[in-house]
Amino acid sequence: MLSYRHAFHAGNFADVLKHLILTQILGHLNRKDKAYCCIDTHAGPGDYALDGSYALKNREFDNGIGKLWLRDDLPDSVADYLNIIKQFNATPQLSRYPGSPLLAKQLLRRQDRLLLCELHSTEVQALNKIVKQDKRITVFHADGLKHALGLLPPKERRGLVLIDPSYEIKSDYTRAVETLINMNQRFATGTYALWYPVVERHRNLALERALSTSGMKDVQLFELGLQADSDGHGMTACGVIVVNPPWTLAAEMRRVLPWLADVLGDEGAGFYRIQTLADETAP
Numbered sequence: 001m002l003s004y005r006h007a008f009h010a011g012n013f014a015d016v017l018k019h020l021i022l023t024q025i026l027g028h029l030n031r032k033d034k035a036y037c038c039i040d041t042h043a044g045p046g047d048y049a050l051d052g053s054y055a056l057k058n059r060e061f062d063n064g065i066g067k068l069w070l071r072d073d074l075p076d077s078v079a080d081y082l083n084i085i086k087q088f089n090a091t092p093q094l095s096r097y098p099g100s101p102l103l104a105k106q107l108l109r110r111q112d113r114l115l116l117c118e119l120h121s122t123e124v125q126a127l128n129k130i131v132k133q134d135k136r137i138t139v140f141h142a143d144g145l146k147h148a149l150g151l152l153p154p155k156e157r158r159g160l161v162l163i164d165p166s167y168e169i170k171s172d173y174t175r176a177v178e179t180l181i182n183m184n185q186r187f188a189t190g191t192y193a194l195w196y197p198v199v200e201r202h203r204n205l206a207l208e209r210a211l212s213t214s215g216m217k218d219v220q221l222f223e224l225g226l227q228a229d230s231d232g233h234g235m236t237a238c239g240v241i242v243v244n245p246p247w248t249l250a251a252e253m254r255r256v257l258p259w260l261a262d263v264l265g266d267e268g269a270g271f272y273r274i275q276t277l278a279d280e281t282a283p
């Protein structure tokens with residue numbers, strides 16, 4: 001029984017980090033004409049009303065996109081990401097936040113494909129509505145980890161797999177890592193972005209260890225924290241682990257993450273981590 005609804009969290013600091021990295025990776029893929037395939041294993045409903053009751057319950061967007069919305073000193077890549085969010089808000093008021101499927105749809109070109117998996121039946125209905133008749137996009141009402149593995153390698157032999165579980169069950173940590181390793185064996189040249197929360201740090205350390213000893217090459221971690229770890233008392237930080245990142249990503253994150261930690265962190269407590277879990281020549 002799935003109870004997680006991303007609408008409660010839409011536009012929070014975790015979405016900012018994840019979607020900034022997503023737009024950077026797709027922007028990089030867009031630099032070459034050759035088609036690519038983007039797979040989103042945990043797509044969610046795709047579109048969020050920030051003036052709706054779910055988002056307003058805890059107003060998590062206030063500590064994420066809300067803190068960036070009116071600033072005029074954004075680093076370039078954050079400005080690029082924000083410009084996409086602005087395309088979904090007809091007025092200067094921030095009232096709508098696009099999820100990963102809509103962000104990807106916005107960046108997709110005529111020749112590219114977007115494959116979306118979502119298990120929750122209500123969310124998948126919403127997702128089907130945003131996709132409409134777009135022939136480039138396919139929605140699967142399925143377990144994203146299992147189903148996406150079967151979609152690899154894509155015929156384009158170029159692309160991104162975004163893995164964004166809700167971590168409702170603790171086994172999500174190990175399942176996500178095992179699936180990522182299997183995916184990489186099927187499609188070694190693909191780029192993979194795995195989002196993770198920091199709630200109990202020991203789980204993250206185990207996840208990082210599993211990835212750094214997996215034999216996969218070129219694995220980088222980008223983490224953003226709002227406050228110091230507080231084992232078990234909610235999400236204090238989150239990160240994205242990228243396998244085969246675009247060569248420009250680490251340098252961009254080195255520019256942007258200190259700025260985001262400063263702007264989004266709780267009263268000076270923000271922090272970031274950038275770490276290579278496996279380099280390009282890992283055995």
Ligand SMILES: C[S@@+](CC[C@H](N)C(=O)[O-])C[C@H]1O[C@@H](n2cnc3c(N)ncnc32)[C@H](O)[C@@H]1O
Pocket residue numbers: 002004005006018040041042043044045046098099100101117118119120123142143144145164165166
């Ligand atoms: C964090 S949300 C996704 C947010 C979305 N990727 C975004 O960035 O806008 C995770 C989603 O995964 C869905 N989900 C949970 N378990 C799943 C599974 N095994 N396969 C596919 N979707 C799943 C949940 O219903 C939820 O909508």
